[in-house]
Amino acid sequence: MVRDLLRLLCCGTLTLSGLVGCQQEGSPQSPAEMPRALAAPPAEAIPAKTTATEPPTKTADDILGEEALSPVALNGPSELLVRPDDRRPQHDEASLAQAGIHLFESKRLKLFTDVPAAEAEPLPQLVDQLYDELEQYFGPLPPDRQGSSFQMTGYLVNDLELFRSQGLLPEEFTFDHGVQRRNEFWVRDQDLDYYRRHLVLHEATHCFMNYMPDVDAPLWYMEGMAEYFATHRIGESGAQFRVMPTSARDFAGFGRMGIIRRDVATKLTPPIPSIASLEPAVFKTADPYAWSWALCAFLDGTPRYRNQFQKLGQATRGGKFEQEFRNSFPDEDRELATGWQLFLIHARYGYDFEHAAIDFQPGEPLSLSRPEASISISAQRGWQSSRVLLEAGKTYEISATGRFTLKAATGDTRAWESDPQGISFRYVDGLPMGTLVGCLRTETGPAGGSDDAMLQTIRIGNQRTFQAPVTGTFYLRLNDDWNSFFDNSGEVQVTLREVRSVGPVESDTQPGN
Structure with a gap:
């Protein structure tokens, strides 16, 4: 009951x-x-x-009713259970x-x-x-x-x-x-x-x-x-x-x-x-x-x-x-907590789970034997791991080449061609649609906590030199609505290297990603 x-x-x-x-x-x-x-x-x-x-x-009727609902084994307890009896009332359809x-x-x-x-x-x-x-x-x-x-x-x-x-x-x-x-x-x-x-x-x-x-x-x-x-x-x-x-x-x-x-x-x-x-x-x-x-x-x-x-x-x-x-x-699963938090921030009508899903891949730092890394970034996906660990306080240069196509809105039949600098006639989250952006994923932190570093977007465009604010794996994507990745096409080639002696560098990030 x-x-x-x-x-x-x-x-x-x-x-x-x-x-x-x-x-x-x-x-x-x-x-x-x-x-x-x-x-x-x-x-x-x-x-x-x-x-x-x-x-x-x-009541007694309740108890009898519960007995009628109990599953019954056919031909002994080891056999398949049957579902409860159907107790729906019958109605006079004509009346x-x-x-x-x-x-x-x-x-x-x-x-x-x-x-x-x-x-x-x-x-x-x-x-x-x-x-x-x-x-x-x-x-x-x-x-x-x-x-x-x-x-x-x-x-x-x-x-x-x-x-x-x-x-x-x-x-x-x-x-x-x-x-x-x-x-x-x-x-x-x-x-x-x-x-x-x-x-x-x-x-x-x-x-x-x-x-x-x-x-x-x-x-x-x-x-x-x-x-x-x-x-x-x-x-x-x-x-x-x-x-x-x-x-x-x-x-x-x-x-x-x-x-x-x-x-x-x-x-x-x-x-x-x-x-x-x-x-x-x-x-x-x-x-x-x-x-x-x-x-x-x-x-x-x-x-x-x-x-x-x-x-x-x-x-x-x-x-x-x-x-x-x-x-x-x-x-205590940090990746689960981070994925949930990012989904909520980006959730909107038509949210595209398949293309927005993050494949968390930890990175390795650059070294003398590996002074730079090249990565392909798809226009059809959300955050993508560069598999490069940027170290806090160090300066990095990122450059990107290539062209890709985007749809200005879901269902739009026009395909807009862009380079990593983006298309300034339409903005998404405060940046031109198609702009190459990045964020950092810290590999250590409190168990079960979401990674707030991934909420700070770094604008890259065609080229950017900046100082890493925290140590973390670098993730990249092309800026677009989170319900519109599926109808994009193309990719850009990104080269990332550490700069060991530079003048003034940009270090600003912006909230939201």
């Missing part, structure tokens, strides 16, 4: 009659105790969500249709709704496509005793009282967005087409992930993954899920990117351990949902971490998740 209640509560604003939000042993932290980035109100008009942690007293509630059905979803058919009819097929994606990612659910296909029942609600009067909405709760219980979910209708679909997909993901007993993965993961799978686009070839939103217009109502950008601007970005330790009680505003989504998107989208993160989908039962997560993403 406790598990089912938490599933019911985790997705929407929910009020249970007679329910008191008492804190039990290991009680969740209050909003006042959480990082400010997570306690602050949302930047966009996204209604808050709430959770509760104290269930009502169990509901007369009342104005119509059924739209597919293999995976029976959807009862009072919204217009044009808005509701495509949703079951969309959920079918999502289900295939969930199976591919997490693996299929076990079969049931009858060998039937898994199906959910959803209620897309415009008129709450109409659904109550027809017995489709339990009297004891209300909600603002969505709520899920076993393989049923309820979603309030939305004015925005994208967000209506998003909420249906979010709750359908919960039905899949929560249906088997003993799910004990933390709420940040369960909610983050539901948000992540629900973030979708529909094209000519069908729907795509787990996508990065491309614009506020195309993903109207989502709003998570606005929360991230707001908190980055006010320097309230939480480290990964803070998000991974979120308690259920803090999921009362859009903020923890936004950060949970961002962490799931980052770990799944970054090639370096993708395989480790996807394996966690097999560890959501049996008390394994927390340890598996700590083993895969330890708090």
Whole structure:
């Protein structure tokens, strides 16, 4: 019963009659105790969500219901487990249709709704496509005793009282967005087409992930993954899920990117351990949902971490998740902390994980036997290691040659040719688009801390002589928006050498990269 209640509560604003939000042993932290980035109100008009942690007293019916949900071994304990019995209520479809509630059905979803058919009819097929994606990612659910296909029942609600009067909405709760219980979910209708679909997909993901007993993965993961799978686009070839939103217009109502950008601007970005330790009680505003989504998107989208993160989908039962997560993403991992911090700073609509990913490669210092180094820097990637360690206080000369092409904006059909000095008709982060820039990655520092040195950009252009402010591996890239690397082409050749006797040199850097 406790598990089912938490599933019911985790997705929407929910009020249970007679329910008191008492804190039990290991009680969740209050909003006042959480990082400010997570306690602050949302930047966009996204209604808050709430959770509760104290269930009502169990009844005999509850206990019998839990027994019906328990997995059963076929032909002995060593055989394959079956999934819990389907306990969805059956409805008089003809009577509901007369009342104005119509059924739209597919293999995976029976959807009862009072919204217009044009808005509701495509949703079951969309959920079918999502289900295939969930199976591919997490693996299929076990079969049931009858060998039937898994199906959910959803209620897309415009008129709450109409659904109550027809017995489709339990009297004891209300909600603002969505709520899920076993393989049923309820979603309030939305004015925005994208967000209506998003909420249906979010709750359908919960039905899949929560249906088997003993799910004990933390709420940040369960909610983050539901948000992540629900973030979708529909094209000519069908729907795509787990996508990065491309614009506020195309993903109207989502709003998570606005929360991230707001908190980055006010320097309230939480480290990964803070998000991974979120308690259920803090999921009362859009903020923890936004950060949970961002962490799931980052770990799944970054090639370096993708395989480790996807394996966690097999560890959501049996008390394994927390340890598996700590083993895969330890708090002391400096590269992980730095990659996360850089992602947050650059996160924007259409962020390109594949091309922005950093391949951390430590450098070696120049020497008499190796007085200079040559590096090719691709226009299609973010920070790229030179594999040269610059030493604090020493002076270096960097020169670059070559030409490459850039697109001024995503979808622009024009290709602008540039050299490492950049194109001054358009600026990105305060510098001409295409300018060669660098930064330093310190190879030592506090465990688990992000490397702030990588936040200081050094403008290079065609040529630059400067004094290294710290000792660290030198990274380079061509200046462009972090959602636009993929449609660039070409590279530049960079030569780096130590200058042992020079006049005045430039040593300025600028924040932001």
